[in-house]
Amino acid sequence: MYRRILLLVCSLILLTTQTSCWSSKEIEDLALYSGLALDVGEPTLTEQALQDQGATYPKRNTITVTIQLVPANSVGGTGRQSSSSSSSSDAPYLNVTGTGDSVLEIFRQYSLRLDRPIIGHHLKVIVVSTELLKRQEMNQLLDFVLRDNDIRPSTMVFLSQGRAEDTLISKEKNEIPAFHIRDMVHNQRRTSKVLDPVILSKMDALMYSKRSFALQNLVTANGEVEFSGAGIIKGDTGHWVGALNQEDTECLAWLTNEGQTGIIKTYDGNKQEITYEMKAMKSEITAKMNGDSLAFDVKIATEGRLSETWNIDDYPAAVKNSQKAEQLFKKRLEQMMHSLMQKLQSDYKTDVAGFGEKLSIQEPALWRKVEDHWDDVFSRTPIHINVDLKITDFGSFTN
Template sequence: MKRRKMMLAIVALLPMMPLLAGCWSQREIDDLSLVAGIALDKAHETKVEKALTKNGATRKKEDLISITYQIFTSSSGGGQGKGSGGSSEQKRYENFTETGDLLLESTREISLRTERPIFAQHFKTLVIGDELLRTTPIRSFMDLMYRESEFRPSALVFVARGLARETFELKGAKEIPAFRILKMVDNQYKSTRILPPVSLAKLLTLLQSKSSFLLQAIVKGGGEIKFAGAGVVHGQSGKLVGFLDEDELGSITLITGNVRGGVVKFADEETGQKNLYEILSYKSDIVPHVEGDNISFEVRIESRGRLSESWVMNEKSFDDRFLKRQGQYAAKQLERNIRQTLEKIQRKYKADVIGFSKELRIHEPKTWDKVKSQWDQKFSQAEVRVHAKTIVTEYGASGSKVIEHRNPPGS
């Protein structure tokens, strides 16, 4: 009887056996072109593309956009050169560029050039060339990224000063450029000139709300890359309208309060010598004020930090009067930098990339409902008052004290 029951149980389980093979649809990693990063540029064929076209590789297309995939290679970098008897260092990545009018079609074309199909589920960075972003609304060419489930929403988005694909080429072979860009974002605790990351998911929210925003800018030179300010994308047009330099981007992060670390360079007004105030902690508030049809804002800033470097000679570094004076100069310089950047954002670009609209919507919802359809224009006319307070808590390795300075309003 027991044996019969066991046989019936085995027979009942047999139809379920195929379902237990959990990897029936697996794709071997070695058979795929794993994508580390993607670069988008206005149509600009590479030498390889031109050579292939010249030799007969043609298709019906209109050259509008170039897409570059940076993929891992099977080499881990380093090793014995084949047949050479010596060591040779190989790149850990390879770049494939296709130019056409539709991104998905161009992606499929790459399968005609490599034995391994493109697999983008693990890509980390997307870099957009400035020429493409100036001439084409970002909503147009980003459509594929949101329709195709293979593109991960956590990938970070950047803008290049020049060709985006050039940022995917570095000197040496040890590092994958798309990954270096990603890791550079982690240095935000050292500098105010690095924006909080903008992911594909966050970008979609900005595009849907038609809000103006900033993208971290990257520049290539001498075989190296560097974060170099930010690109300003206008909410209504969806196009790049210009750039902020590194100092101006630093001022933006000081206004928003997205500061994990950084420095303020200023001069001692009595001696003209340069000093450096290092931010240890930071807080910023944007307060809207509405009087009839007049909208204005107040930016209140408070920072604690150290006097990390001083070129002022013949002064006692621990003297209260000296430290208070330096705190005053740091606060004045901070306010001056912010006002200059606001002038550019409001008058030249007419784009609220800072988030004043959010504060107005929260604190004055009725006013926001009236002006939201023309907010960038309203913002360009709004008065913004800036008040900074610095607190010097450290002045070197040999001691610490608290010296506070609040810069008088309007000074």
């Protein structure tokens, strides 16, 4: 009897003290956004029509913010009517656009147009227009995003050569563009033209340290999106200063040991195409001091296969032909690396390849002297590149 009474008392205590999920909200009552695009301010036709009817508030049209809501039916008719025309009526997502001079204020203005509050717990990608970054600093644009507790620090950040809002549009009926962009990163195992994604937590550290960095660039055409090169953000200004093409971006990934795959294409003595496919890649950057003079030695070692040749007369596995091919590929890789360094040191005068990081580890005393103006020092520092390339496989072929 005593045990039953004790059990009853304990049960009553548990029932009255456990709050459960008192602050929970049903997912059907929320508007989840998975993508965020930031562009130069251009009010949409819908916004202009609303403003003509008195829907105005004090603002400057500095920035246009587009969010991608999923699923589309998480927002009722009011939201659909007020959205931009960037998503079709049967798409599984809804893009909503607002223009102003404060990201947070624009977000709150959405509450005047949508029938459910937006929530950023499932934000996957942020795309920033390079045109906007010519005018505004990256830390200004992402200040609210970094402060907001709803947005996860694992959110990926990309650049867009055109309008960022266009990257959140797809011609595929059942495709959600924000998820598609996130999943494209997985193709790193196939090509080093896909860089390691920069997430918000890393972005915050880069901006705080005023280090220059590169972000993957997106281009769009006819409802399709493609990774195409990278954009460079200058550390001391926070502005976009230039772009790297796909080949430069691949070399950057190899130089920083972020990329282990890729191909090198060149032409033999008969001007026939031959292609080398990397199976292993390793680079090593070493700082060298000669008195007060600084230089860097870069050693790149790669092994791979001769995967394609259009010269059907030569036997590729023959020692003579193999050695010739190795020299051709080595020369081509050296040219690609020198082209990248030319852009980083002469054109953009920014270190996004980790030379400063290596110097801080190998020569910390010197680094403390130059870190405040490292990009300038980097642009004047000699860099010597040595390539060791070996063909270890010729694939399957019939002699």
